[in-house]
Amino acid sequence: xxxxxxxxxxKKAHFIGIGGISMxxxxxxxxxxxxxxxxxxxxxxxxxDELAERGIGIVVGHSAGNIPxxxxxxxxxxxxxxxxxxxxxxxxxxxxxxxxxxxIGKMMDGYAKPxxxxxxxxxTTTTSMIAQILISADRNPTLNIxxxxxxxxxxxxxxxxxxxxxxxxxxxxxxxxxxxHIGVVLNIETDHLDYFRDLDxxxxxxxxxxxNISPEGALVINEEIASCAKISAGxxxxxxxxxxxxxxxxxxxVAYNHDGMASFDLLIGGEFALRIDLELRGAHNVxxxxxxxxxxxxxxxxxxxxxxxxxxxTGSKRRYExxxxxxxxxxxxxxxxxxxxxxxxxxxxxxxxxxxLVCVFQPHTFTRTKKLLAELGESFGDADVVxxxxxxxxxxxxxxxxxxxxxxxxxxxxxxxxxxxxxxxxARAFLQQKCVxxxxxxxxxxxxxxxxxxxxxxxxxxx
Numbered sequence: 001x002x003x004x005x006x007x008x009x010x011k012k013a014h015f016i017g018i019g020g021i022s023m024x025x026x027x028x029x030x031x032x033x034x035x036x037x038x039x040x041x042x043x044x045x046x047x048x049d050e051l052a053e054r055g056i057g058i059v060v061g062h063s064a065g066n067i068p069x070x071x072x073x074x075x076x077x078x079x080x081x082x083x084x085x086x087x088x089x090x091x092x093x094x095x096x097x098x099x100x101x102x103x104i105g106k107m108m109d110g111y112a113k114p115x116x117x118x119x120x121x122x123x124t125t126t127t128s129m130i131a132q133i134l135i136s137a138d139r140n141p142t143l144n145i146x147x148x149x150x151x152x153x154x155x156x157x158x159x160x161x162x163x164x165x166x167x168x169x170x171x172x173x174x175x176x177x178x179x180x181h182i183g184v185v186l187n188i189e190t191d192h193l194d195y196f197r198d199l200d201x202x203x204x205x206x207x208x209x210x211x212n213i214s215p216e217g218a219l220v221i222n223e224e225i226a227s228c229a230k231i232s233a234g235x236x237x238x239x240x241x242x243x244x245x246x247x248x249x250x251x252x253x254v255a256y257n258h259d260g261m262a263s264f265d266l267l268i269g270g271e272f273a274l275r276i277d278l279e280l281r282g283a284h285n286v287x288x289x290x291x292x293x294x295x296x297x298x299x300x301x302x303x304x305x306x307x308x309x310x311x312x313x314t315g316s317k318r319r320y321e322x323x324x325x326x327x328x329x330x331x332x333x334x335x336x337x338x339x340x341x342x343x344x345x346x347x348x349x350x351x352x353x354x355x356x357l358v359c360v361f362q363p364h365t366f367t368r369t370k371k372l373l374a375e376l377g378e379s380f381g382d383a384d385v386v387x388x389x390x391x392x393x394x395x396x397x398x399x400x401x402x403x404x405x406x407x408x409x410x411x412x413x414x415x416x417x418x419x420x421x422x423x424x425x426x427a428r429a430f431l432q433q434k435c436v437x438x439x440x441x442x443x444x445x446x447x448x449x450x451x452x453x454x455x456x457x458x459x460x461x462x463x
Contacts, residue, residue, distance in 0.1 A: 007106045013073040015039035016086045019047045020077055023100055025144045025156030031056055032158045040066045064089035071095050075103050078172050079395040101174030111164035116178050118168040119186025121341050122288045127167040128316045129292035133309030134163055137301055141165050147316035175209050181217035182295050188225050191338055194367040203227050213237045218298040220291055223247045242290040249294045251286050260352030262286050273303055279314045282348025324457040328437035331453040337364040337446040339375040346382035355438035359383040362445030363391045363407055370402040377410025386411050386418045387427055392447025424452050
C-alpha cells in the first residue's frame with residue numbers, strides 16, 4: 001500500500017478467507033488492537049471457533065451480504081478469486097480492498113525492527129526459532145507465523161512495538177510489500193509455478209526482496225544458494241552469510257542421537273563458539289538453526305541467550321510432529337510437499353531407530369504435481385513403502401492433466417514399493433495390514449493428510 005493510508009485509521013476490517021493460518025493471526029492482531037473485525041470462510045473449522053470465541057464476527061460461506069458497508073478495509077488472500085461475491089460487493093461499495101501481504105506490510109510500519117524470513121523451504125521452522133529466541137530473551141516480539149509455536153500454542157502473538165517477526169512467502173510476490181530490518185533468505189528453488197515463469201523469475205523476486213531491507217539492518221543469507229552472489233548484490237545493508245564453506249556462521253561436527261535429534265558445534269569466523277543441541281531432526285534443521293542464530297546475533301543477543309532459546313524449541317506443529325503410537329508403530333506428521341522438503345524430512349527420519357519407514361504422501365496442487373513430477377518421483381529414496389493419496393487441490397481445479405497414479409508410477413520407477421490409494425479409508429485398510437511393531441509411519445503433505453493419522457489414533461485401529 002503506497003497511497004499513504006495509515007492502518008491506525010482502520011476501525012473496522014473484514015477478512016475474506018479468515019480461516020487461513022496467517023489470516024486468522026492477522027485478524028486476532030487487529031482485534032487485539034481495538035479494530036472491529038469480521039470475516040468469512042468457505043467451511044467451518046476450529047480456527048473459526050477460536051476467532052468467534054474472541055468476539056470476532058464469523059460467517060461460514062461467502063456471500064455479498066457478509067460485507068459491512070462501512071468497513072475501512074477488506075482483506076483477501078491469493079486463494080480468493082476476483083469473482084468471489086464478497087470481493088465483488090466490496091468493489092461495488094468502493095471499499096478499500098487489500099491482500100494479506102499488503103496488510104502485513106502496512107502493519108510493519110508500526111514496528112521498529114521487522115524480521116522477515118523468506119525461502120522456498122524452512123520458513124515456518126526458522127521464523128519459529130527466531131520467535132522462540134526473542135521470547136526467551138524477553139524481547140516481547142509480535143509474531144505472525146505459518147504454523148503453531150508450541151511455547152505459546154498459537155501462530156500469532158501481540159507483543160511490543162520493537163520486533164515484528166513474520167514468515168515471508170514469495171508467492172505472488174507477496175513479500176515485496178515488506179520493508180524488513182532483518183531479512184533472511186534460506187534457499188531459492190523452483191516452486192509456485194502457477195505464478196512464477198521459471199527459476200530466473202523467482203530469483204528476480206528474491207533480489208527485489210533483498211533490496212527492500214533497511215540500510216540500517218542486515219541480510220542473512222544461505223551461501224549455499226547457487227545464486228547467492230547475484231541475490232546479495234542488490235542489498236543496501238550489511239550481508240551476513242551462513243552455511244557455506246567460508247561463511248561467517250557454520251556448523252561442524254554434526255551428530256544425531258538415537259532419536260535422530262541433531263547437535264553441532266557453532267563456528268563464527270572459523271572459531272568454535274559453543275555446542276548446540278537441537279530438539280529437531282535432520283541436516284536441514286541445522287541449516288535453519290544457523291539462520292536463526294545469525295539473525296539474532298545481528299541484533300546483539302548474547303550467544304548463551306540464543307542457545308537457551310534455540311534449545312527450548314521443540315518444533316512447530318505439522319513439522320515432524322509426533323502424533324502418537326499404535327501397538328509400537330510411531331505416527332508422525334509433516335508438512336513437506338516439495339521434493340527438497342520430502343527428501344530432507346525422510347533423511348532426518350532415517351537417523352532415528354525404527355523398522356520400516358512408511359510414508360503416506362498427499363500431493364499438493366495439480367500445478368506443482370505436474371511440473372515437478374519427475375523430481376517428486378525421485379524424492380522418496382529413504383522410504384521403504386510409499387502410499388500416494390489423491391492430489392489435494394487447494395486453490396486449483398482439476399484439469400485432468402495429472403493424477404496421483406502418475407506420481408505413484410514415478411515413485412515406483414525409482415525403486416520404491418508404492419501404492420496408490422484413492423481415499424483415507426483405503427489407506428487405513430492397507431496400513432492396518434502393512435505396518436508392524438517398530439515401524440515409523442509418516443503422513444506427509446500440505447493438505448489434510450494429517451487427519452489420517454489422527455483418525456487411526458482416535459479409532460485405535462489395530463495395525
